[in-house]
Amino acid sequence: MRIPLSDDNGHQYRDLNGNGVLDPYEDTRLSPEERTEDLLGRLSLAEKAGLMFQTVIEVGPDGDLVETAGRISKSPTSEVVTGKHLNHFNVHQIATARQAATWNNNLQELAETTPHGIPVTISTDPRHAFVDNAGVAFSAGPFSQWPEGLGLAALDDLDAVRRFADVARQEYVAVGIRAALHPQIDLATEPRWGRQAQTMGHDADRVSEFTAAYLEGFQGASLSSTSVACTTKHFPGGGPQKDGEDAHFPYGREQVYPGGMFDYHLKPFREAIARGTAAMMPYYGMPIDLTVGGEKIEEVGFGFSRQIVTGLLREELGYDGVVVTDWELVNDNHVGEQVxxxxxWGVESLTPSQRLAKIIDAGCDQFGGEECTDLLVDLVENGEVSEARLDESVRRLLLVKFRLGLFDDPFVDVDAAERIVGRADFRRQGFEAQAESTTVLVNREATLPLASSIRVYSENVRPEQVSEWAQPVATPEQADVAVVRLLAPFEPRDDLFLEAWFHQGSLDFPPGLVHRLSRIAEHCPLVVVVTLDRPAILTPLVPFVSALVADYGSSDAAVLAALRGRIAPRGRLPIEIPRSMDAVRASRADVPGDTENPLFPVHFGLTI
Incomplete structure (x- = not known):
């Protein structure tokens, strides 16, 4: 049951702590800063500790609260909200807008039963595109569907980025999601890195401009009751991973700067700070042989580094917003039989309590993917961490909630959520962005645009999408043209939890596939469309394709609309396409466009 509005001399308020008195933190006439200070002084140690954790809880089928441990979440909802005092949660799978909105309202009603009625802040990783990886992003589901971050960058259009962010903001707010664990503004300078799809390329100046437009669309000029608070990541730039291996995994923990380009990777983060990003997230990566300002940086993950979080981010760059760690820096993650x-990284020998203490000393405010509040309370009670230090972080976290208006009304209109999420005009804009971001790399003898009523042989394209405008045929010998969609190559791995969802390793296509495609091209003109979640070595395809096209997460319908010229493709590569794996291996991980004689340089793209 929701807390009813009370009246104090003509002023209505929500009596969040149930004491029958209008307390300053409940008074909408006061500033967020004044309300924060009042509430901070009322909180118990356990409540402060709860604010400093953000973890995953899952949505029940009908929007009900899940009162068991889930596949990803560790504890029943009531236990973490009322028992551990957590009120920041990352949501994963969402089936419908109604389900999500109902769940938000149920969760907020549960939060009202806590001692001070602190509302929940629901966060999400990106969920408006195609990648479905619980460690990175979610496919759109009921939300409007757009290209991945690389595709937004391929549009090379600040207004388009701003439009996307504004649409996503409206859909998030409609279901109660008020925090975005994005934008991801790492510079994709290592071609093999498995986290490129949600980045916006490797041109630091252009990514900085995209960052400003993205934050404007989500947050507005400042945080308000209509904003989504952004967590910009991954400070100080997660792109230059050694050999392109991802720091989610032990073999990918090392971050390297052989080209001395550390400051280059900071550029977009400077812009995010200037634009008032609500939060920052350091990456997992452990810097190797890195010197900043003449000081050797400790070889520990960035979230554990006082030199990076306090020295660089807070003191040198002047950032005083929330710093939330990436997920699970403290405890191992066990999911079924996988771990x-x-x-x-760099502090593996420390106990979980010691890791917590080091993260706090580094200057972080919130532990991502953890709920071990008892360890933090013990650190304070044992005198290893001061309660005053917790107050610094809690103050920042509460201030965001007040600025978002969550204390005044955290509930959403379920019927309105159904009308807003996936609205026809939002879906149309997303579809157009998918098609327009398509990047034409080769177009021999004006193969594109494709004519209507031709005979088409296709692979990895839904047949009904072809039959709408052409005659599908069963073999290349029968066709006027062949259209084949491919994923950028990767080496499948599935030992550690999450590993199977990450595309890592070689960028080479298997030789058998290349040979088979060349045989198709002997019978009819061949159009190959490669979905780039990171670069691919396209060199073997160029001699025999009639057209070569890149997309960054697009439906079959959107790709075909671009190939037919029904929506003109205008994409430009946000990353370069290397000529060979030898060139990739010889390049420097932190240097943009560093592969020798690239097949296609950054910003390349043809018109048709």
Missing amino acids: LPARA
């Missing part, structure tokens, strides 16, 4: 070690 993923805590990403405690």
Whole structure:
């Protein structure tokens, strides 16, 4: 049951602590800062500790609260909300807008039963595109569907980025999601890195401009009751991973700067700070042989580094917003029979309590993917961490909630959510962005645009999408043209939890596939469309394709609309396409566009 509005001399308020008195933190006439200070002084140690954790809880089928441990979540909902005092949660799978909105309202009603009625802040990783990886992003589901971050960058259009962010903001707010664990503004300078799809390329100046437009669309000029608070990641730039291996995993923990380009990777983060990003997230990566300002940086994950979080981010760059760690720096993650070690890179020998203490000393405010509040309370009670230090972080976290208006009304209109999420005009804009971001790399003898009523042989394209405008045929010998969609190549792995969802390793296509495609091209003109979640070595395809096209997460319908010229493709590569794996291996991980004689340079793209 929701707390009813009370009246104090003509002023209505929500009596969040149930004491029958209008307390300053309940008074909408006061500033967020004044309300924060009042509430901070009322909180118990356990409540403060709860604010400093953000973890995953899952949505029940009908929007009900899940009162068991889920596949990803560790504890029943009531236990973490009322028992551990957590009120920041990352939501994963969402089936419908009604389900999500109902769940938000049920969760907020539960939060009202806590001692001070602190509302929940629901966060999400990106969920408006195609990648479905619980460690990174979710496919759109009921939300409007757009290209991945690389595709937004391929549009090379600040207004388009701003439009996307504004649409996503409206859909998030409609279901109660008020925090975005994005934008991801790492510079994709290592071609093999498995986290590129949600980045916006490797041109630091252009990514900085995209960052400003993205934050404007989500947050507005400042945080308000209509904003979504952004967590910009991954400070100080997660792109230059050694050999392109991802720091989610022990073999990918090392971050390297052989080209001395550390400051280059900071550029978009400077812009995010200037634009008032609500939060920052350091990456898992552990810097190797890195010197900043003449000081050797400790070889520990960035979330454990006082030199990076306090020295660089807070003191040198002047950032005083929330710093939330990436997920599971403290405890191992066990899911079924699989395990993923805590990403405690460089501090593996420390106990979970010691890791917590080091993260706090680094200057972080919130522990991502953890709920071990008892360890934090013990650190304070044992005198290892001061309660005053917790107050610094809690103050920042509460201030965001007040600025978002959550204390005044955290509930949403379920019927309105159904009308807003996936609205026809939002879906149309997303579809157009998918098609327009398509990037034409080769177009021999004006193969594109494709004519209507031709005979088409296709692979990895839904047949009904072809039959709408052409005659599908069963073999290349029968066809006027062949259209084949491919994923960028990767090496499948499935030992550690999450590993199977990450595309890592070689960028080479298997030789058998290349040979088979060449045989198709002997019978009819061949159009190959490669979905780039990171670069691919396209060199073997160029001699025999009639057209070569890249997309960054697009439906079959959107790709075909671009190939036919029904929606003109205007994409430009946000990353370069290397000529060979030898060139990739010889390049420097932190240097943009560093592969020798690239097949296609950054910003390349043809018109048709």
